[in-house]
Amino acid sequence: MDQHTFQFTYEMYPSIDALAEADANLLRLAIQNTKNAYAPYSHFQVGAMALMANGKMVSGTNQENASYPIGICAERVLLSAASSLYPEVAIESIAISYHNAKGKSDRPITPCGICRQSLVEYEARFKHPIRLILAGEEGRVMVIPKADRLLPFGFSAEDMK
Numbered sequence: 001m002d003q004h005t006f007q008f009t010y011e012m013y014p015s016i017d018a019l020a021e022a023d024a025n026l027l028r029l030a031i032q033n034t035k036n037a038y039a040p041y042s043h044f045q046v047g048a049m050a051l052m053a054n055g056k057m058v059s060g061t062n063q064e065n066a067s068y069p070i071g072i073c074a075e076r077v078l079l080s081a082a083s084s085l086y087p088e089v090a091i092e093s094i095a096i097s098y099h100n101a102k103g104k105s106d107r108p109i110t111p112c113g114i115c116r117q118s119l120v121e122y123e124a125r126f127k128h129p130i131r132l133i134l135a136g137e138e139g140r141v142m143v144i145p146k147a148d149r150l151l152p153f154g155f156s157a158e159d160m161k
């Protein structure tokens with residue numbers, strides 16, 4: 001029997017002000033974008049903003065439904081929009097924030113499992129890492145250098161060869 005360890009390195013910043021200007025701008029836009037979420041059931045409004053490799057920005061917000069499972073997370077709304085608008089262009093970075101009408105928004109949230117799988121597919125398709133900039137409306141900011149770090153041992157097209 002061999003024992004193995006999985007680990008990855010990420011950055012933690014004390015606040016948005018400690019980020020490089022481009023990252024701080026993207027995060028500010030993601031925070032603003034939480035207002036565009038349609039989340040009348042959870043009252044948890046998620047805003048995402050991507051910087052594409054061509055310099056364009058693409059946004060996403062969570063879109064809920066009275067039939068709860070139909071709801072879509074902000075991250076996958078963003079990926080669908082990016083893929084439709086710029087099907088040939090890689091994503092450089094995505095900033096993700098949230099407004100929690102029932103509580104605080106002072107720490108990063110990380111994408112759910114389904115969104116992690118979708119993010120990893122996008123990275124594989126363009127052979128390009130997607131940086132994730134994660135934060136609440138205030139407080140510390142987590143920067144993950146590549147989305148697949150959040151999905152160790154994920155299933156991919158490689159497994160079907």
Ligand code: THU
Nearest residue numbers: 042044046062073074110111112
């Ligand atoms: N949600 C997202 O949009 N992204 C996440 O990373 C976590 C959760 C949404 C789904 C649902 O509309 C609400 O937040 C509460 O789960």
